[in-house]
Amino acid sequence: MLKTYTYPKFEYTPPPELASGKTLRVPAIVVGAGPVGLGAALDLQLQEIPVLILDEDDTVSIGSRGVCYAKRALEILDRYRVGDPVCDKGVSWNVGRTFFRDQEVYNFNLVPEADHHRPGMVNLQQYYLEEYMVDKADKTPHIDIRWKNKVVSVTQGEKTVTLKVETPDGFYTVETDWLVVADGARSPIRHMMGLEIEGKIFMDRFLIADVVMAADFPAERWFWFDPPFHPGQSVLLHKQADNVFRIDFQLGWDADPEEERKPEKVIPRIKAMLGDDREFELEWVSIYTFQCRRMGSFRHGRVMFVGDAAHQVSPFGARGANSGLQDTDNLGWKLKLVMDGKAPDALLDTYSAERTFAADENIMNSTRSTDFITPKSKASKTFRNAVLGLAKDHAFGRALVNSGRLSVPAFLTESALNSADADAFAGRMVPGAPMDDAPVIENGDDGWLLDKVGNQFFALYFADDPNTLDGKTIDALSNLSFGNIPVQPLVISKNPGTVPGGIPNIEDPRGVASQRYDAKHGTVYLLRPDQHVAARWRALDPAKVKAAVARATCNA
Amino acid sequence: MTPLNLEPNFREAGKRYFNAYTPGDDFYESLINTHRDLSDEQSELLNARLILILANHIGDIGVLREALTIAREGV
Structure with missing residues:
Protein backbone atom coordinates (compact mmCIF):
# COMPACT_ATOMS: atom_id res chain seq x y z
CA MET A 1 0.00 0.00 0.00
CA LEU A 2 1.06 3.53 -0.73
CA LYS A 3 2.13 5.79 2.10
CA THR A 4 1.62 9.52 2.12
CA TYR A 5 2.53 9.73 5.79
CA THR A 6 5.55 8.64 7.80
CA TYR A 7 4.66 7.72 11.33
CA PRO A 8 6.83 9.43 13.91
CA LYS A 9 8.40 7.22 16.55
CA PHE A 10 8.42 9.00 19.88
CA GLU A 11 11.31 8.32 22.16
CA TYR A 12 10.87 6.08 25.16
CA THR A 13 13.05 7.03 28.10
CA PRO A 14 13.27 4.65 31.06
CA PRO A 15 11.48 6.44 33.91
CA PRO A 16 13.84 7.39 36.77
CA GLU A 17 11.57 5.58 39.24
CA LEU A 18 12.70 2.23 37.78
CA ALA A 19 16.23 2.72 39.10
CA SER A 20 15.36 4.67 42.25
CA GLY A 21 12.47 2.43 43.25
CA LYS A 22 10.77 5.55 44.57
CA THR A 23 7.08 6.21 44.15
CA LEU A 24 6.46 9.23 41.98
CA ARG A 25 3.80 11.65 43.20
CA VAL A 26 2.13 14.11 40.76
CA PRO A 27 -0.98 16.30 40.88
CA ALA A 28 -2.55 15.02 37.65
CA ILE A 29 -2.12 12.13 35.24
CA VAL A 30 -3.72 11.67 31.85
CA VAL A 31 -3.78 8.14 30.47
CA GLY A 32 -3.84 8.00 26.66
CA ALA A 33 -2.14 10.32 24.19
CA GLY A 34 -4.86 10.39 21.55
CA PRO A 35 -6.52 13.68 20.57
CA VAL A 36 -8.65 13.73 23.71
CA GLY A 37 -5.87 12.81 26.17
CA LEU A 38 -3.59 15.38 24.60
CA GLY A 39 -6.45 17.89 24.71
CA ALA A 40 -6.90 17.18 28.42
CA ALA A 41 -3.18 17.74 29.05
CA LEU A 42 -3.12 20.97 27.04
CA ASP A 43 -6.18 22.24 28.87
CA LEU A 44 -4.69 21.42 32.30
CA GLN A 45 -1.40 23.12 31.49
CA LEU A 46 -3.32 26.26 30.46
CA GLN A 47 -4.64 26.12 34.02
CA GLU A 48 -1.02 25.81 35.19
CA ILE A 49 -1.46 22.23 36.37
CA PRO A 50 1.60 20.10 35.59
CA VAL A 51 0.57 16.92 33.78
CA LEU A 52 2.06 13.50 33.30
CA ILE A 53 0.75 11.64 30.23
CA LEU A 54 1.10 7.86 30.07
CA ASP A 55 0.66 6.12 26.73
CA GLU A 56 1.28 2.47 25.98
CA ASP A 57 2.38 3.14 22.39
CA ASP A 58 5.09 5.34 20.88
CA THR A 59 3.48 6.81 17.80
CA VAL A 60 0.32 8.53 16.59
CA SER A 61 -2.94 6.89 15.47
CA ILE A 62 -2.28 4.17 12.89
CA GLY A 63 -4.51 4.73 9.89
CA SER A 64 -6.46 7.92 9.46
CA ARG A 65 -9.44 6.95 11.70
CA GLY A 66 -11.03 10.25 12.77
CA VAL A 67 -11.40 12.59 9.82
CA CYS A 68 -13.71 15.53 10.51
CA TYR A 69 -12.99 18.29 12.99
CA ALA A 70 -15.95 20.55 13.58
CA LYS A 71 -16.04 24.25 14.31
CA ARG A 72 -16.32 24.03 18.09
CA ALA A 73 -13.44 21.52 18.28
CA LEU A 74 -11.35 23.86 16.10
CA GLU A 75 -12.13 26.72 18.46
CA ILE A 76 -11.04 24.60 21.42
CA LEU A 77 -7.87 23.68 19.52
CA ASP A 78 -7.34 27.42 19.00
CA ARG A 79 -7.44 27.85 22.74
CA TYR A 80 -4.85 25.04 22.97
CA ARG A 81 -2.87 26.89 20.25
CA VAL A 82 -2.99 24.06 17.72
CA GLY A 83 -5.90 25.31 15.61
CA ASP A 84 -3.72 26.93 12.95
CA PRO A 85 -1.72 23.87 11.82
CA VAL A 86 -4.91 21.77 11.79
CA CYS A 87 -6.76 24.30 9.63
CA ASP A 88 -3.73 24.96 7.40
CA LYS A 89 -3.21 21.29 6.62
CA GLY A 90 -6.86 20.24 6.68
CA VAL A 91 -9.26 20.30 3.75
CA SER A 92 -12.33 22.51 3.91
CA TRP A 93 -15.37 21.39 2.03
CA ASN A 94 -18.70 23.07 1.43
CA VAL A 95 -20.48 21.07 -1.24
CA GLY A 96 -22.27 17.88 -0.31
CA ARG A 97 -24.03 15.64 -2.83
CA THR A 98 -26.60 13.02 -1.97
CA PHE A 99 -27.35 10.20 -4.39
CA PHE A 100 -30.15 7.67 -4.32
CA ARG A 101 -29.64 4.66 -6.57
CA ASP A 102 -28.33 6.09 -9.88
CA GLN A 103 -29.44 9.70 -9.39
CA GLU A 104 -28.22 12.76 -7.56
CA VAL A 105 -31.17 13.64 -5.32
CA TYR A 106 -29.87 16.99 -4.27
CA ASN A 107 -26.76 18.89 -3.31
CA PHE A 108 -26.11 21.49 -0.68
CA ASN A 109 -23.53 24.18 -0.26
CA LEU A 110 -22.61 24.73 3.36
CA VAL A 111 -21.29 28.20 2.69
CA PRO A 112 -19.83 29.01 6.07
CA GLU A 113 -21.70 31.72 7.90
CA ALA A 114 -19.67 34.90 7.49
CA ASP A 115 -17.82 36.47 10.40
CA HIS A 116 -16.64 33.31 12.15
CA HIS A 117 -12.94 32.51 12.39
CA ARG A 118 -13.37 28.78 11.80
CA PRO A 119 -15.43 26.91 9.20
CA GLY A 120 -18.10 24.34 10.05
CA MET A 121 -15.77 21.40 9.43
CA VAL A 122 -12.21 20.62 8.39
CA ASN A 123 -11.16 17.17 7.17
CA LEU A 124 -7.79 15.90 8.33
CA GLN A 125 -6.31 12.51 9.07
CA GLN A 126 -6.21 11.87 12.81
CA TYR A 127 -2.45 11.21 12.79
CA TYR A 128 -1.77 14.80 11.70
CA LEU A 129 -3.94 16.19 14.50
CA GLU A 130 -2.14 14.00 17.05
CA GLU A 131 1.26 14.95 15.65
CA TYR A 132 0.49 18.67 16.00
CA MET A 133 -0.83 18.17 19.53
CA VAL A 134 2.21 16.11 20.59
CA ASP A 135 4.45 18.77 19.12
CA LYS A 136 2.64 21.43 21.14
CA ALA A 137 2.74 19.32 24.31
CA ASP A 138 6.47 18.66 23.86
CA LYS A 139 7.10 22.40 23.71
CA THR A 140 5.18 22.89 26.94
CA PRO A 141 7.37 22.60 30.02
CA HIS A 142 4.58 21.37 32.30
CA ILE A 143 3.64 18.35 30.19
CA ASP A 144 5.69 15.16 30.49
CA ILE A 145 4.72 12.43 28.03
CA ARG A 146 5.92 8.94 28.80
CA TRP A 147 5.63 6.68 25.76
CA LYS A 148 5.59 2.88 26.13
CA ASN A 149 4.21 3.32 29.64
CA LYS A 150 1.22 1.04 30.12
CA VAL A 151 -1.04 1.28 33.14
CA VAL A 152 -1.66 -2.21 34.49
CA SER A 153 -3.52 -1.46 37.69
CA VAL A 154 -5.46 1.37 39.32
CA THR A 155 -6.24 1.69 43.00
CA GLN A 156 -8.29 4.56 44.29
CA GLY A 157 -7.93 5.74 47.87
CA GLU A 158 -9.64 8.66 49.52
CA LYS A 159 -6.95 11.17 48.62
CA THR A 160 -4.86 9.35 46.07
CA VAL A 161 -5.06 7.27 42.95
CA THR A 162 -2.20 4.78 42.66
CA LEU A 163 -1.17 3.39 39.29
CA LYS A 164 1.13 0.53 38.51
CA VAL A 165 2.87 1.17 35.21
CA GLU A 166 4.62 -1.31 32.93
CA THR A 167 7.53 -0.19 30.75
CA PRO A 168 9.91 -2.15 28.48
CA ASP A 169 12.34 -2.09 31.45
CA GLY A 170 10.00 -3.08 34.23
CA PHE A 171 7.30 -1.77 36.52
CA TYR A 172 6.99 1.30 38.69
CA THR A 173 4.35 2.95 40.85
CA VAL A 174 2.99 6.45 40.59
CA GLU A 175 0.50 8.30 42.79
CA THR A 176 -1.69 11.16 41.67
CA ASP A 177 -4.36 13.42 43.10
CA TRP A 178 -6.44 13.27 39.92
CA LEU A 179 -6.59 10.80 37.08
CA VAL A 180 -8.00 11.67 33.64
CA VAL A 181 -8.80 8.55 31.63
CA ALA A 182 -8.57 8.97 27.86
CA ASP A 183 -7.65 5.42 26.92
CA GLY A 184 -10.25 4.99 24.20
CA ALA A 185 -13.39 3.00 23.47
CA ARG A 186 -12.08 -0.25 24.95
CA SER A 187 -10.74 1.65 27.99
CA PRO A 188 -8.59 -0.83 29.92
CA ILE A 189 -8.88 1.42 32.98
CA ARG A 190 -12.67 1.35 32.83
CA HIS A 191 -12.39 -2.45 32.87
CA MET A 192 -9.81 -2.46 35.67
CA MET A 193 -12.18 -0.36 37.77
CA GLY A 194 -15.08 -2.68 36.95
CA LEU A 195 -17.23 0.13 35.57
CA GLU A 196 -20.09 -0.38 33.17
CA ILE A 197 -20.79 1.37 29.91
CA GLU A 198 -24.28 0.84 28.56
CA GLY A 199 -25.98 1.30 25.24
CA LYS A 200 -26.73 -0.23 21.93
CA ILE A 201 -24.64 -2.29 19.54
CA PHE A 202 -25.53 -1.74 15.90
CA MET A 203 -25.63 -4.92 13.89
CA ASP A 204 -23.73 -3.67 10.90
CA ARG A 205 -20.20 -3.64 9.53
CA PHE A 206 -18.43 -0.94 7.60
CA LEU A 207 -15.35 -0.97 5.45
CA ILE A 208 -13.11 2.07 5.52
CA ALA A 209 -10.68 2.52 2.66
CA ASP A 210 -8.36 5.49 2.44
CA VAL A 211 -7.23 5.87 -1.17
CA VAL A 212 -4.81 8.25 -2.82
CA MET A 213 -6.19 9.62 -6.06
CA ALA A 214 -3.76 10.31 -8.87
CA ALA A 215 -5.90 12.98 -10.53
CA ASP A 216 -7.90 15.83 -9.11
CA PHE A 217 -11.19 14.87 -7.57
CA PRO A 218 -13.44 17.52 -6.05
CA ALA A 219 -13.25 18.33 -2.35
CA GLU A 220 -16.89 17.44 -1.82
CA ARG A 221 -18.78 15.05 0.42
CA TRP A 222 -20.64 12.45 -1.61
CA PHE A 223 -23.16 10.17 0.01
CA TRP A 224 -24.90 7.33 -1.79
CA PHE A 225 -27.98 5.48 -0.63
CA ASP A 226 -28.38 2.13 -2.40
CA PRO A 227 -25.99 2.89 -5.31
CA PRO A 228 -25.80 0.61 -8.38
CA PHE A 229 -22.14 -0.17 -7.58
CA HIS A 230 -23.00 -1.31 -4.03
CA PRO A 231 -26.69 -2.26 -4.04
CA GLY A 232 -28.73 -2.12 -0.88
CA GLN A 233 -26.04 -0.36 1.17
CA SER A 234 -24.66 3.14 1.71
CA VAL A 235 -21.35 4.64 0.65
CA LEU A 236 -19.61 7.84 1.73
CA LEU A 237 -16.71 9.59 0.04
CA HIS A 238 -14.81 12.61 1.27
CA LYS A 239 -11.47 14.25 0.96
CA GLN A 240 -8.64 14.52 3.47
CA ALA A 241 -5.21 16.14 3.19
CA ASP A 242 -2.55 14.94 0.68
CA ASN A 243 -5.19 13.87 -1.91
CA VAL A 244 -6.25 11.02 0.36
CA PHE A 245 -9.94 10.18 0.10
CA ARG A 246 -11.94 8.37 2.71
CA ILE A 247 -14.41 5.84 1.33
CA ASP A 248 -16.80 4.22 3.74
CA PHE A 249 -18.82 1.20 2.54
CA GLN A 250 -21.65 -0.25 4.56
CA LEU A 251 -21.25 -4.03 4.36
CA GLY A 252 -24.05 -5.45 6.46
CA TRP A 253 -23.73 -7.67 9.54
CA ASP A 254 -23.09 -10.92 7.65
CA ALA A 255 -19.94 -9.67 5.91
CA ASP A 256 -16.70 -11.49 6.76
CA PRO A 257 -14.26 -8.85 8.09
CA GLU A 258 -11.08 -10.81 7.23
CA GLU A 259 -12.26 -11.48 3.70
CA GLU A 260 -13.58 -7.97 3.05
CA ARG A 261 -10.37 -6.18 3.99
CA LYS A 262 -8.24 -8.01 1.41
CA PRO A 263 -7.07 -5.70 -1.38
CA GLU A 264 -8.37 -8.10 -4.05
CA LYS A 265 -11.81 -7.62 -2.54
CA VAL A 266 -11.55 -3.89 -1.80
CA ILE A 267 -10.09 -2.69 -5.10
CA PRO A 268 -12.96 -3.99 -7.29
CA ARG A 269 -15.45 -2.27 -4.98
CA ILE A 270 -13.66 1.04 -5.42
CA LYS A 271 -13.30 0.56 -9.17
CA ALA A 272 -17.02 -0.08 -9.43
CA MET A 273 -17.57 3.21 -7.66
CA LEU A 274 -15.00 5.45 -9.33
CA GLY A 275 -14.96 3.84 -12.77
CA ASP A 276 -12.15 1.75 -14.27
CA ASP A 277 -10.21 4.73 -15.65
CA ARG A 278 -9.50 6.53 -12.44
CA GLU A 279 -6.10 5.82 -10.97
CA PHE A 280 -5.85 5.35 -7.24
CA GLU A 281 -3.85 3.47 -4.68
CA LEU A 282 -4.95 2.02 -1.38
CA GLU A 283 -3.40 3.60 1.68
CA TRP A 284 -5.29 1.96 4.52
CA VAL A 285 -8.16 -0.46 4.95
CA SER A 286 -10.11 -1.31 8.06
CA ILE A 287 -13.41 -2.90 9.02
CA TYR A 288 -15.40 -1.52 11.89
CA THR A 289 -18.57 -1.98 13.84
CA PHE A 290 -19.84 0.56 16.31
CA GLN A 291 -21.87 1.12 19.40
CA CYS A 292 -23.78 4.04 20.82
CA ARG A 293 -23.29 3.97 24.58
CA ARG A 294 -22.02 5.88 27.56
CA MET A 295 -21.00 5.43 31.18
CA GLY A 296 -23.62 6.35 33.76
CA SER A 297 -21.27 8.91 35.28
CA PHE A 298 -18.04 10.28 33.80
CA ARG A 299 -16.67 10.90 37.28
CA HIS A 300 -15.72 8.22 39.77
CA GLY A 301 -14.15 9.89 42.77
CA ARG A 302 -10.76 11.19 41.67
CA VAL A 303 -11.02 9.53 38.27
CA MET A 304 -12.49 11.44 35.33
CA PHE A 305 -13.39 9.70 32.08
CA VAL A 306 -13.14 11.68 28.83
CA GLY A 307 -13.73 10.93 25.14
CA ASP A 308 -14.40 7.43 23.80
CA ALA A 309 -13.57 5.88 27.20
CA ALA A 310 -16.71 7.59 28.54
CA HIS A 311 -19.02 7.65 25.52
CA GLN A 312 -19.20 6.27 22.02
CA VAL A 313 -21.31 7.12 19.02
CA SER A 314 -21.66 5.99 15.44
CA PRO A 315 -19.22 7.75 13.12
CA PHE A 316 -22.06 9.43 11.18
CA GLY A 317 -21.68 13.11 11.96
CA ALA A 318 -18.19 13.07 13.43
CA ARG A 319 -18.95 13.13 17.11
CA GLY A 320 -16.04 11.14 18.50
CA ALA A 321 -12.98 13.34 18.82
CA ASN A 322 -15.15 16.45 18.53
CA SER A 323 -17.17 15.62 21.61
CA GLY A 324 -14.06 14.36 23.42
CA LEU A 325 -12.39 17.75 23.03
CA GLN A 326 -15.54 19.34 24.43
CA ASP A 327 -15.09 17.08 27.47
CA THR A 328 -11.58 18.39 28.08
CA ASP A 329 -12.79 21.95 27.45
CA ASN A 330 -15.31 21.44 30.24
CA LEU A 331 -13.01 19.67 32.71
CA GLY A 332 -9.77 21.67 32.93
CA TRP A 333 -10.99 24.81 34.66
CA LYS A 334 -13.20 22.89 37.07
CA LEU A 335 -10.35 20.66 38.17
CA LYS A 336 -8.16 23.72 38.74
CA LEU A 337 -10.72 25.46 40.96
CA VAL A 338 -11.21 22.31 43.03
CA MET A 339 -7.45 21.69 43.31
CA ASP A 340 -6.95 25.25 44.50
CA GLY A 341 -9.71 24.93 47.07
CA LYS A 342 -11.70 27.70 45.38
CA ALA A 343 -14.64 25.48 44.52
CA PRO A 344 -16.16 22.50 46.29
CA ASP A 345 -15.67 18.99 45.02
CA ALA A 346 -19.27 19.09 43.71
CA LEU A 347 -18.07 21.23 40.79
CA LEU A 348 -16.53 18.08 39.34
CA ASP A 349 -19.93 16.38 39.43
CA THR A 350 -21.10 19.07 37.02
CA TYR A 351 -18.42 17.91 34.59
CA SER A 352 -20.29 14.62 34.45
CA ALA A 353 -23.73 16.24 34.47
CA GLU A 354 -22.96 18.63 31.61
CA ARG A 355 -21.05 16.15 29.51
CA THR A 356 -23.52 13.26 29.94
CA PHE A 357 -26.21 15.71 28.78
CA ALA A 358 -24.07 16.46 25.70
CA ALA A 359 -23.30 12.76 25.20
CA ASP A 360 -27.01 11.93 25.23
CA GLU A 361 -27.61 14.55 22.54
CA ASN A 362 -24.73 13.15 20.48
CA ILE A 363 -25.95 9.58 20.92
CA MET A 364 -29.47 10.66 19.94
CA ASN A 365 -28.29 12.42 16.78
CA SER A 366 -25.92 9.71 15.70
CA THR A 367 -28.53 7.00 16.40
CA ARG A 368 -31.05 8.89 14.28
CA SER A 369 -28.53 9.12 11.42
CA THR A 370 -27.73 5.44 11.77
CA ASP A 371 -31.41 4.49 11.69
CA PHE A 372 -31.88 6.54 8.53
CA ILE A 373 -28.73 5.32 6.77
CA THR A 374 -29.13 1.67 7.72
CA PRO A 375 -32.87 1.06 8.20
CA LYS A 376 -33.50 -2.15 10.11
CA SER A 377 -37.06 -2.99 9.09
CA LYS A 378 -39.05 -3.02 5.89
CA ALA A 379 -41.27 -0.16 7.08
CA SER A 380 -38.25 1.90 8.08
CA LYS A 381 -36.62 1.32 4.72
CA THR A 382 -39.80 2.23 2.85
CA PHE A 383 -40.00 5.53 4.73
CA ARG A 384 -36.31 6.21 4.09
CA ASN A 385 -36.68 5.59 0.37
CA ALA A 386 -39.86 7.70 0.26
CA VAL A 387 -37.98 10.60 1.87
CA LEU A 388 -35.18 10.28 -0.67
CA GLY A 389 -37.72 10.20 -3.52
CA LEU A 390 -39.50 13.32 -2.23
CA ALA A 391 -36.21 15.13 -1.57
CA LYS A 392 -35.57 15.63 -5.25
CA ASP A 393 -38.51 18.00 -5.67
CA HIS A 394 -39.60 19.07 -2.20
CA ALA A 395 -37.79 21.09 0.44
CA PHE A 396 -39.42 19.28 3.36
CA GLY A 397 -38.09 15.98 2.05
CA ARG A 398 -34.56 17.36 1.80
CA ALA A 399 -34.77 18.51 5.41
CA LEU A 400 -35.58 14.94 6.48
CA VAL A 401 -32.65 13.31 4.63
CA ASN A 402 -30.25 12.33 7.38
CA SER A 403 -26.87 11.24 6.06
CA GLY A 404 -25.19 12.42 9.26
CA ARG A 405 -25.95 15.66 11.14
CA LEU A 406 -22.55 17.22 11.57
CA SER A 407 -21.22 17.68 15.07
CA VAL A 408 -22.31 20.82 16.86
CA PRO A 409 -21.76 21.60 20.53
CA ALA A 410 -24.54 21.07 23.04
CA PHE A 411 -26.30 24.09 24.45
CA LEU A 412 -26.03 23.35 28.18
CA THR A 413 -29.40 24.96 28.86
CA GLU A 414 -30.20 22.61 31.76
CA SER A 415 -26.94 23.15 33.62
CA ALA A 416 -27.07 23.97 37.32
CA LEU A 417 -24.17 26.36 36.73
CA ASN A 418 -26.31 28.76 34.68
CA SER A 419 -27.99 31.81 36.18
CA ALA A 420 -31.38 32.16 34.53
CA ASP A 421 -32.16 35.29 32.57
CA ALA A 422 -33.93 37.99 34.55
CA ASP A 423 -33.74 40.49 31.68
CA ALA A 424 -35.19 40.04 28.20
CA PHE A 425 -32.84 38.83 25.46
CA ALA A 426 -33.31 37.57 21.91
CA GLY A 427 -31.02 35.22 19.98
CA ARG A 428 -29.07 32.05 20.71
CA MET A 429 -26.61 33.18 23.40
CA VAL A 430 -28.71 31.87 26.29
CA PRO A 431 -27.09 30.83 29.58
CA GLY A 432 -25.36 27.53 28.83
CA ALA A 433 -24.70 28.38 25.17
CA PRO A 434 -21.26 27.82 23.67
CA MET A 435 -20.16 31.28 22.59
CA ASP A 436 -20.61 32.46 19.02
CA ASP A 437 -17.51 33.95 17.48
CA ALA A 438 -17.37 37.45 15.94
CA MET B 1 -57.77 27.50 0.72
CA THR B 2 -54.29 27.14 2.30
CA PRO B 3 -52.01 25.65 -0.34
CA LEU B 4 -50.25 22.36 0.37
CA ASN B 5 -47.13 23.15 2.39
CA LEU B 6 -44.05 21.41 1.05
CA GLU B 7 -41.53 23.48 3.00
CA PRO B 8 -40.03 22.14 6.24
CA ASN B 9 -42.84 22.60 8.76
CA PHE B 10 -42.21 20.52 11.89
CA ARG B 11 -42.19 22.16 15.31
CA GLU B 12 -43.30 21.39 18.85
CA ALA B 13 -44.93 23.74 21.32
CA GLY B 14 -42.61 24.85 24.10
CA LYS B 15 -39.47 23.55 22.41
CA ARG B 16 -36.62 25.79 21.41
CA TYR B 17 -34.39 24.65 18.55
CA PHE B 18 -30.72 25.51 18.10
CA ASN B 19 -30.42 23.43 14.90
CA ALA B 20 -32.79 23.58 11.93
CA TYR B 21 -32.83 19.80 11.44
CA THR B 22 -33.93 18.93 14.97
CA PRO B 23 -37.75 19.19 14.68
CA GLY B 24 -37.83 17.06 11.51
CA ASP B 25 -35.55 14.49 13.13
CA ASP B 26 -37.72 14.50 16.26
CA PHE B 27 -40.74 13.62 14.14
CA TYR B 28 -38.94 11.01 12.06
CA GLU B 29 -37.66 9.25 15.15
CA SER B 30 -41.17 9.08 16.61
CA LEU B 31 -42.47 7.72 13.33
CA ILE B 32 -39.88 4.96 13.13
CA ASN B 33 -40.23 4.14 16.83
CA THR B 34 -43.96 3.72 16.40
CA HIS B 35 -43.24 0.91 13.95
CA ARG B 36 -40.71 -0.83 16.18
CA ASP B 37 -41.29 -4.58 16.65
CA LEU B 38 -44.27 -4.68 14.27
CA SER B 39 -44.57 -7.24 11.49
CA ASP B 40 -44.64 -5.88 7.93
CA GLU B 41 -48.37 -6.42 7.82
CA GLN B 42 -48.91 -4.60 11.10
CA SER B 43 -46.77 -1.73 9.83
CA GLU B 44 -48.93 -1.42 6.72
CA LEU B 45 -52.02 -1.26 8.87
CA LEU B 46 -50.44 1.33 11.14
CA ASN B 47 -49.55 3.47 8.12
CA ALA B 48 -53.08 3.25 6.75
CA ARG B 49 -54.56 4.27 10.09
CA LEU B 50 -52.09 7.12 10.40
CA ILE B 51 -52.94 8.47 6.94
CA LEU B 52 -56.65 8.41 7.71
CA ILE B 53 -56.17 10.18 11.04
CA LEU B 54 -53.98 12.88 9.52
CA ALA B 55 -56.23 13.31 6.47
CA ASN B 56 -59.21 13.92 8.71
CA HIS B 57 -57.18 16.41 10.73
CA ILE B 58 -56.23 18.33 7.57
CA GLY B 59 -59.81 18.09 6.35
CA ASP B 60 -59.36 20.30 3.29
CA ILE B 61 -60.00 17.88 0.44
CA GLY B 62 -58.36 20.22 -2.10
CA VAL B 63 -55.11 20.04 -0.14
CA LEU B 64 -55.49 16.30 0.29
CA ARG B 65 -56.02 15.76 -3.45
CA GLU B 66 -52.85 17.75 -4.14
CA ALA B 67 -50.93 15.61 -1.63
CA LEU B 68 -52.41 12.43 -3.12
CA THR B 69 -51.25 13.47 -6.59
CA ILE B 70 -47.69 14.25 -5.47
CA ALA B 71 -47.48 11.03 -3.48
CA ARG B 72 -48.62 9.01 -6.52
CA GLU B 73 -46.21 10.74 -8.92
CA GLY B 74 -43.17 9.26 -7.24
CA VAL B 75 -44.37 5.67 -7.10
Missing part, protein backbone atom coordinates in the same frame (compact mmCIF):
# COMPACT_ATOMS: atom_id res chain seq x y z
CA PRO A 439 -14.74 39.63 14.27
CA VAL A 440 -13.20 42.20 16.62
CA ILE A 441 -10.35 44.72 16.58
CA GLU A 442 -7.82 44.97 19.38
CA ASN A 443 -5.20 47.72 19.37
CA GLY A 444 -5.84 48.28 15.68
CA ASP A 445 -5.38 44.58 14.78
CA ASP A 446 -8.12 42.41 13.33
CA GLY A 447 -8.91 39.41 15.49
CA TRP A 448 -11.68 37.17 16.81
CA LEU A 449 -13.78 37.38 19.92
CA LEU A 450 -13.10 33.77 20.93
CA ASP A 451 -9.36 34.41 20.94
CA LYS A 452 -9.86 37.20 23.49
CA VAL A 453 -11.70 35.18 26.13
CA GLY A 454 -11.36 31.79 27.83
CA ASN A 455 -9.18 30.02 30.45
CA GLN A 456 -10.70 32.18 33.19
CA PHE A 457 -14.01 33.91 33.85
CA PHE A 458 -14.64 37.05 31.81
CA ALA A 459 -17.18 39.84 32.15
CA LEU A 460 -17.81 41.06 28.62
CA TYR A 461 -19.22 44.57 28.87
CA PHE A 462 -20.82 46.09 25.75
CA ALA A 463 -20.44 49.85 25.42
CA ASP A 464 -21.08 52.43 22.71
CA ASP A 465 -18.05 54.57 23.47
CA PRO A 466 -15.19 53.32 25.66
CA ASN A 467 -13.77 56.83 26.24
CA THR A 468 -16.83 58.10 28.06
CA LEU A 469 -17.51 55.18 30.44
CA ASP A 470 -18.41 56.59 33.84
CA GLY A 471 -16.21 56.16 36.88
CA LYS A 472 -18.67 53.98 38.72
CA THR A 473 -18.82 51.43 35.90
CA ILE A 474 -15.04 51.44 35.52
CA ASP A 475 -14.55 50.82 39.24
CA ALA A 476 -17.15 48.07 39.26
CA LEU A 477 -15.51 46.34 36.30
CA SER A 478 -12.01 46.69 37.76
CA ASN A 479 -13.09 45.29 41.10
CA LEU A 480 -14.36 42.08 39.47
CA SER A 481 -10.78 40.95 38.99
CA PHE A 482 -10.05 41.12 42.73
CA GLY A 483 -12.45 38.39 43.87
CA ASN A 484 -11.36 34.98 45.18
CA ILE A 485 -12.27 33.71 41.73
CA PRO A 486 -11.14 36.59 39.51
CA VAL A 487 -13.34 37.76 36.66
CA GLN A 488 -11.39 39.50 33.93
CA PRO A 489 -13.32 42.53 32.63
CA LEU A 490 -13.29 43.12 28.88
CA VAL A 491 -15.07 46.04 27.26
CA ILE A 492 -16.36 45.57 23.72
CA SER A 493 -17.30 48.84 22.09
CA LYS A 494 -18.91 50.14 18.95
CA ASN A 495 -16.47 53.07 18.66
CA PRO A 496 -12.69 52.86 18.89
CA GLY A 497 -10.99 54.30 21.94
CA THR A 498 -9.52 53.45 25.30
CA VAL A 499 -11.24 52.62 28.57
CA PRO A 500 -9.83 54.77 31.36
CA GLY A 501 -8.24 52.74 34.15
CA GLY A 502 -6.52 50.17 31.94
CA ILE A 503 -9.44 47.80 31.39
CA PRO A 504 -8.82 45.92 28.13
CA ASN A 505 -11.01 46.99 25.25
CA ILE A 506 -11.88 45.42 21.92
CA GLU A 507 -13.93 46.94 19.12
CA ASP A 508 -16.96 45.47 17.43
CA PRO A 509 -16.59 47.60 14.28
CA ARG A 510 -19.54 46.23 12.30
CA GLY A 511 -21.71 45.34 15.27
CA VAL A 512 -21.59 41.58 14.58
CA ALA A 513 -20.92 40.69 18.22
CA SER A 514 -23.64 43.07 19.42
CA GLN A 515 -26.07 41.47 17.01
CA ARG A 516 -25.17 37.86 17.90
CA TYR A 517 -25.32 38.59 21.63
CA ASP A 518 -28.37 40.87 21.32
CA ALA A 519 -26.37 43.48 23.21
CA LYS A 520 -27.08 47.13 23.88
CA HIS A 521 -24.96 49.70 25.68
CA GLY A 522 -24.53 48.38 29.22
CA THR A 523 -25.19 44.69 28.48
CA VAL A 524 -22.90 42.33 30.41
CA TYR A 525 -22.14 38.67 29.74
CA LEU A 526 -20.46 36.47 32.33
CA LEU A 527 -18.39 33.95 30.37
CA ARG A 528 -16.99 30.70 31.71
CA PRO A 529 -13.37 29.67 31.17
CA ASP A 530 -14.63 27.19 28.55
CA GLN A 531 -16.32 29.96 26.53
CA HIS A 532 -19.86 29.18 27.56
CA VAL A 533 -22.34 31.82 28.68
CA ALA A 534 -22.94 31.62 32.45
CA ALA A 535 -25.22 34.65 32.87
CA ARG A 536 -26.15 37.98 31.26
CA TRP A 537 -27.78 41.23 32.24
CA ARG A 538 -28.86 44.50 30.68
CA ALA A 539 -26.92 46.47 33.27
CA LEU A 540 -23.83 45.83 35.38
CA ASP A 541 -24.56 44.96 39.00
CA PRO A 542 -21.41 43.65 40.75
CA ALA A 543 -23.50 41.77 43.33
CA LYS A 544 -25.28 39.86 40.58
CA VAL A 545 -22.00 39.05 38.83
CA LYS A 546 -20.58 37.78 42.11
CA ALA A 547 -23.64 35.61 42.73
CA ALA A 548 -23.46 34.21 39.18
CA VAL A 549 -19.76 33.35 39.58
CA ALA A 550 -20.62 31.58 42.84
CA ARG A 551 -23.37 29.66 41.08
CA ALA A 552 -21.10 28.76 38.13
CA THR A 553 -18.54 27.31 40.55
CA CYS A 554 -20.91 25.52 42.97
CA ASN A 555 -20.11 28.11 45.64
CA ALA A 556 -23.69 29.39 45.86
